[in-house]
Amino acid sequence: MTAGYSNTCSSRLAAVPSGGPTILHADLDAFYASVEQLLDPALRGQPIAVGGGPSGGVVLAASYEAKSFGVQGGMPGWRAARLCPDLVFVRGHFGEYQRFGDAVMEILEDVTPVVERISIDEAFLDVSGATHLFGPPDVIGAAIRRRVRAEVGLPISVGAARTKHLAKIASQVAKPDGLVVVAPGTEREFLDPLPVGLIWGVGPVNQQRLAHLGIHTIGQLAETPGSAVEHILGRAVGHKLSAMARDADPRRVVTAHRAGSVGAQSALGRRRPARDDVRAVLAHLADRVARRLRAKARAGRTVTVRVRFAGMASVTRSLTLTQPVATTLTLTEIAERLAWSAIDDHPDAEITLLAISVSNLTDQRTIQPELELPPPDPWRPGSATGTARRAVDGSMDAIRERFGRDAVGYLPAMRRGGAVPDEFRELAEHEL
DNA sequence: TCTGGGGTCCTAGGACCC
DNA sequence: TCTGGGGTCCTAGGACCC
Numbered sequence: 124m125t126a127g128y129s130n131t132c133s134s135r136l137a138a139v140p141s142g143g144p145t146i147l148h149a150d151l152d153a154f155y156a157s158v159e160q161l162l163d164p165a166l167r168g169q170p171i172a173v174g175g176g177p178s179g180g181v182v183l184a185a186s187y188e189a190k191s192f193g194v195q196g197g198m199p200g201w202r203a204a205r206l207c208p209d210l211v212f213v214r215g216h217f218g219e220y221q222r223f224g225d226a227v228m229e230i231l232e233d234v235t236p237v238v239e240r241i242s243i244d245e246a247f248l249d250v251s252g253a254t255h256l257f258g259p260p261d262v263i264g265a266a267i268r269r270r271v272r273a274e275v276g277l278p279i280s281v282g283a284a285r286t287k288h289l290a291k292i293a294s295q296v297a298k299p300d301g302l303v304v305v306a307p308g309t310e311r312e313f314l315d316p317l318p319v320g321l322i323w324g325v326g327p328v329n330q331q332r333l334a335h336l337g338i339h340t341i342g343q344l345a346e347t348p349g350s351a352v353e354h355i356l357g358r359a360v361g362h363k364l365s366a367m368a369r370d371a372d373p374r375r376v377v378t379a380h381r382a383g384s385v386g387a388q389s390a391l392g393r394r395r396p397a398r399d400d401v402r403a404v405l406a407h408l409a410d411r412v413a414r415r416l417r418a419k420a421r422a423g424r425t426v427t428v429r430v431r432f433a434g435m436a437s438v439t440r441s442l443t444l445t446q447p448v449a450t451t452l453t454l455t456e457i458a459e460r461l462a463w464s465a466i467d468d469h470p471d472a473e474i475t476l477l478a479i480s481v482s483n484l485t486d487q488r489t490i491q492p493e494l495e496l497p498p499p500d501p502w503r504p505g506s507a508t509g510t511a512r513r514a515v516d517g518s519m520d521a522i523r524e525r526f527g528r529d530a531v532g533y534l535p536a537m538r539r540g541g542a543v544p545d546e547f548r549e550l551a552e553h554e555l
Numbered sequence: 556t557c558t559g560g561g562g563t564c565c566t567a568g569g570a571c572c573c
Numbered sequence: 574t575c576t577g578g579g580g581t582c583c584t585a586g587g588a589c590c591c
Contacts, residue, residue: 154591174559181559196591199558242562242591324564326589357588359565388560425583434557439585480562543559551561551591 145251146376147264148290149231151224151271152278152299154244155184158223159213161276171211174547175200183215183547187299217546221553226275234263239376243550245294247287249376261304268302285310286372288363292321315342322367324360332356385423386480387411387552393433393473396466401477402459408479409455410532413448415552416481417520420488422447423481426454428461431476438465447485450512451519454479 151157155173160166166186172194174183182203185194192207204210224243231238234257237249250263257263264281271279282293284305296317297303305313319341320330332355338344344352344364353361366372387408394400405428416422424447431437440461448454458479466474522531 183559197558199556201556202558245591324589328588357565360588382562383564384562386561390559427584436586441584443583475557476559478560548560551559553561 145249145254145260146284146287146290147248147250147260147267148282148287148294149227149246149248149264149267150280150282150294150298151227151244152280153184153186153190154224154277155215155220156186156189156213157277158216158219160186161223162216162219166211166213169211170194170207170209171213172200172203173213173215174543175203176212177201177204177210180543215544215547217544217550221550223275223277227271227277227279230267230270230274234267237376237378239378239380243553247290247376261302264302264304268300286367287374287376288323288367288372289314291323292317295321311342311345315340315345317341319344322364324363325356329356329360381484382419383484384480384482385412385415385419385421385484386427386478387548388429388476388478390476391474393475396474401462401466401474402455404477405458405462405479406451406455408477409458410451411548411552412479412481413451413454413516414520414523416449416484417487417516420486421484422449422487423485424448424483425481426457426461427480427482428458428465429476429478429480430462430465430474431478432469433473433475435469435472437476438468440465443483447483447487448481449487449516450509451516452512453509454481 156171159171159173160169168188169186170189170192171186172182172184172189175181175198177200180200182194182196182198182200184196185198185203189203189207189210192210194203194207194210200212204212220243227244228238228240228246231246231248235248235250235253237252239247241247250257250260253263254260257266260283264283268279268281271277278300280294280297280300281302282290282295282297282305283303284290284293285307289305289310292314293303293305318339319325319333320327322341325333333339333344336347336351336355338347349361349365352364356364363372389404389408391404424445425441425443426448427439427441429437429439442457442461444457448457462477466472519531
């Protein structure tokens with residue numbers, strides 16, 4: 124890409140596109156499953172599930188052959204096996220997924236630098252400035268699909284429209300392995316017959332609420348007074364929908380995002396909360412979170428702990444500090460306090476999951492004299508000083524850098540075998 | 556026989572300040 | 574001495590997305 128070209132792009136970004144469709148949404152089909160079928164020809168044409176198993180675990184992705192039986196991502200393995208008796212469970216090559224996803228993004232960036240990657244396998248492109256080079260959006264979309272198929276070997280669907288929201292819906296409609304262009308002026312015609320569930324932000328709960336009012340399609344939703352929609356779905360979603368109905372959804376394609384929070388969680392099966400046990404899990408989680416924060420030179424002031432109880436919804440407890448934290452031991456202690464404040468409110472309940480998240484992030488370029496926490500912060504200062512803790516973290520980070528993650532660890536954090544392969548966690552936490 | 560792990564955004568009430 | 578209105582921050586919960 125030449126400098127002149129990207130200048131053209133950024134100046135076009137300021138204006139609301141008024142002519143042809145300028146936003147593309149590119150979305151790999153059944154991504155993990157497709158990669159497995161690519162790597163092992165014997166799996167092609169077969170109903171396969173990545174992750175899980177007939178007796179336990181959760182299906183992370185299903186091939187289209189499996190989807191036709193009703194198998195879906197997020198579904199317990201035993202249920203998937205019941206729906207599709209011939210389902211082949213595959214363990215998953217998590218390291219490969221990142222590589223394949225990156226390779227596809229490189230192809231997209233050949234088209235335009237204005238690419239917003241929103242997950243490992245999908246991205247928005249603003250091609251407003253690329254049409255004079257590569258042709259109209261439908262031609263660009265077709266070319267992307269050809270190149271990804273030829274050079275990477277994966278099926279990808281593309282939607283094109285005037286707005287991100289619409290382009291995303293178009294790519295969903297295009298699946299599997301298709302291209303849908305919503306020509307300007309035909310938006311209503313395109314949207315009206317589609318189910319409301321295709322709209323971003325309308326999940327199972329809101330879909331149910333709308334169905335209760337006899338609203339199933341986007342057309343029916345468009346005919347419903349805005350105030351009624353807001354009443355059911357909340358102000359924000361209501362606004363978004365009416366903006367979409369007016370074809371005035373102004374969201375731009377943004378190339379860089381910074382994470383607003385960093386977290387980790389661990390499913391535990393069912394267990395009675397015991398001091399040592401809870402401490403061990405939290406220490407492990409805090410270690411993961413704090414290490415990632417330090418690696419990004421960030422730290423956060425708000426610590427949130429989530430405890431999920433058997434049969435009950437989960438409960439969160441959070442605390443906002445005066446100083447940001449990125450220290451493993453300090454984070455562990457705060458998390459322990461918060462976790463017990465939640466657990467103590469539900470005596471006799473078994474717990475099934477623990478999670479830690481740090482938000483309110485700030486940059487930590489300049490190392491501040493650490494956290495000797497002021498009195499209002501309600502936990503006891505640990506035995507080591509902040510400076511000492513920072514030094515310990517620093518040495519651990521360095522050793523792990525050289526010898527690998529498991530070379531060294533905080534004692535309580537070291538014993539564990541996860542329900543999910545470690546490579547999956549690494550994939551999930553990978554910076555896009 | 557209840558389902559992983561990573562996130563984002565919204566809402567509502569209360570505290571606090573001006 | 575009681576009262577208004579607005580803004581910001583914090584906490585907890587929930588829906589949703591990949």
